[in-house]
Amino acid sequence: MSPSLYVPGDGPLHRLPAGAKLAALAGLGVALFLVSSPIVLGAAALAAAGVVAATGVRLARLRGALAGVAIVVAIVVAANAWLAGWREAAAVGARIVALVLLGYALTLTTRTSDLLATLERLLAPLERIGLADAGKVALAVALVLRFVPELMKQAADIREARAARGLRVGPVALVVPMIVRVLRSADAIAEAIDARAYPPCKSPPTSAIPSSTGPGSADHDNA
Amino acid sequence: MPETAPRATQTSPPESMSIVLDHVGVTLQERPVLRGIDLVLEERRVGIVGLNGSGKSTLARLLNGLVLPDEGTVRVHGLDTRTQARAVRRAVGFVFQNPENQIVFPIVGEDVAFGLRNIGLPKRDAEARALAALAAHGLDGLADRPAHTLSGGEKQLLALVSVLVMEPRIVVLDEPTTALDLRNRNRIRAAIAGLAQTAIVVTHDLDLVSDFERVLVVDEGRIVADDAPEAALRWYRENRA
Numbered sequence: 001m002s003p004s005l006y007v008p009g010d011g012p013l014h015r016l017p018a019g020a021k022l023a024a025l026a027g028l029g030v031a032l033f034l035v036s037s038p039i040v041l042g043a044a045a046l047a048a049a050g051v052v053a054a055t056g057v058r059l060a061r062l063r064g065a066l067a068g069v070a071i072v073v074a075i076v077v078a079a080n081a082w083l084a085g086w087r088e089a090a091a092v093g094a095r096i097v098a099l100v101l102l103g104y105a106l107t108l109t110t111r112t113s114d115l116l117a118t119l120e121r122l123l124a125p126l127e128r129i130g131l132a133d134a135g136k137v138a139l140a141v142a143l144v145l146r147f148v149p150e151l152m153k154q155a156a157d158i159r160e161a162r163a164a165r166g167l168r169v170g171p172v173a174l175v176v177p178m179i180v181r182v183l184r185s186a187d188a189i190a191e192a193i194d195a196r197a198y199p200p201c202k203s204p205p206t207s208a209i210p211s212s213t214g215p216g217s218a219d220h221d222n223a
Numbered sequence: 224m225p226e227t228a229p230r231a232t233q234t235s236p237p238e239s240m241s242i243v244l245d246h247v248g249v250t251l252q253e254r255p256v257l258r259g260i261d262l263v264l265e266e267r268r269v270g271i272v273g274l275n276g277s278g279k280s281t282l283a284r285l286l287n288g289l290v291l292p293d294e295g296t297v298r299v300h301g302l303d304t305r306t307q308a309r310a311v312r313r314a315v316g317f318v319f320q321n322p323e324n325q326i327v328f329p330i331v332g333e334d335v336a337f338g339l340r341n342i343g344l345p346k347r348d349a350e351a352r353a354l355a356a357l358a359a360h361g362l363d364g365l366a367d368r369p370a371h372t373l374s375g376g377e378k379q380l381l382a383l384v385s386v387l388v389m390e391p392r393i394v395v396l397d398e399p400t401t402a403l404d405l406r407n408r409n410r411i412r413a414a415i416a417g418l419a420q421t422a423i424v425v426t427h428d429l430d431l432v433s434d435f436e437r438v439l440v441v442d443e444g445r446i447v448a449d450d451a452p453e454a455a456l457r458w459y460r461e462n463r464a
């Protein structure tokens with residue numbers, strides 16, 4: 001089960017507006033980088049675990065995702081211990097764990113559409129000065145959330161197929177076929193998004209259906 | 224048996240109610256994929272069959288402007304797919320073979336609402352309409368489910384619902400039952416049968432179009448038979464099996 005997904009519920013975190021949660025995550029994220037005491041950071045990681053527990057989501061749903069994070073954290077901690085000593089390594093490890101857990105707490109309790117709406121609102125000023133297209137950013141985030149679980153499943157399929165043939169699965173053996181698959185589906189996904197009236201029209205909807213033969217506006221895509 | 228001649232353009236209803244392909248040719252990467260297609264489609268149920276690689280999907284994609292003709296014109300309800308692409312997309316919904324690739328949002332309900340948001344519906348209205356559309360096809364209860372946890376049949380139905388919720392006048396389906404078991408195939412078949420709008424269905428499942436009004440057989444980029452299902456499918460079985 002992917003951590004990137006909303007799990008329906010009605011706990012306090014579910015009821016909090018997406019904007020408030022996003023702001024809290026941003027604020028706590030900055031704070032975590034301002035602190036360097038491993039003890040304080042360790043306490044923060046524990047508190048973050050408490051927040052995840054408070055979402056009411058069963059731990060089993062997070063197991064796969066947490067295992068992945070544990071590996072990354074282990075590598076980072078080992079590298080830091082080697083390069084900068086144990087104190088620094090513990091601080092870095094606790095900081096990552098705290099951030100990841102807070103991120104989970106956010107995505108587990110917030111509908112993607114709410115998250116995206118908030119994101120679009122936040123990006124609106126940037127859009128006004130022409131620096132970003134909020135709608136595009138939001139769609140990109142949605143697609144990542146949508147396809148990460150799919151990719152994880154594909155990775156498992158490839159691993160299984162190779163194991164069935166008695167082959168070992170190194171990272172290269174996994175990554176190459178996955179890139180091929182992603183590129184192959186990217187075109188199809190883009191086409192499907194196109195076919196569903198994307199990009200959005202900014203004006204409010206008129207009649208549901210274009211009515212006549214009139215000379216409509218020439219369109220963007222004459223591929 | 225002689226090849227059935229394409230139908231003459233009959234005493235036609237107003238052009239605005241039909242799909243008209245006029246001398247259409249499509250060339251993809253320097254290969255002619257469709258050649259000299261003249262068609263007027265005004266039936267409510269049209270099937271398209273033919274061998275692999277014959278050009279069925281390309282023909283279907285022409286109808287909502289996903290593919291543009293290199294020669295000739297395609298008009299849907301009078302709208303030119305080349306110059307009025309946006310309006311054509313609104314009028315013609317397209318259901319792809321692989322539902323995996325057309326589910327865009329992580330959660331079922333959000334995915335159905337996506338197209339509605341694109342046409343400017345406020346969030347609340349979009350969500351309400353999405354729920355109603357899911358319920359109409361027996362998918363209520365799935366609105367909050369992560370899309371990747373659905374079965375293949377549920378995904379295909381979701382893809383169909385996500386298109387239908389936009390209320391297109393015409394729905395084009397490209398091999399909607401290929402990956403499905405018998406039960407899910409029948410669910411899709413029933414869903415198509417119940418559509419208020421025009422449905423154009425590309426398929427290798429000849430049974431699926433046997434009760435349609437008209438069936439086209441495509442072969443090497445041309446329409447080689449165009450008739451009532453019984454005659455067209457008989458031609459296909461006798462000449463291309």
Ligand SMILES: Nc1ncnc2c1ncn2[C@@H]1O[C@H](COP(=O)(O)OP(=O)(O)OP(=O)(O)O)[C@@H](O)[C@H]1O
Pocket residue numbers: 251252254256273274275276277278279280281282
């Ligand atoms: N993007 C493309 N570029 C080049 N050639 C293409 C492209 N898409 C399709 N073709 C070629 O055009 C021909 C018709 O393809 P099309 O997908 O329309 O066939 P089809 O009848 O739908 O086949 P199937 O039953 O296998 O789905 C094939 O020979 C195919 O290789």
Ligand SMILES: [Mg+2]
Pocket residue numbers: 279280281397
């Ligand atoms: Mg095809």
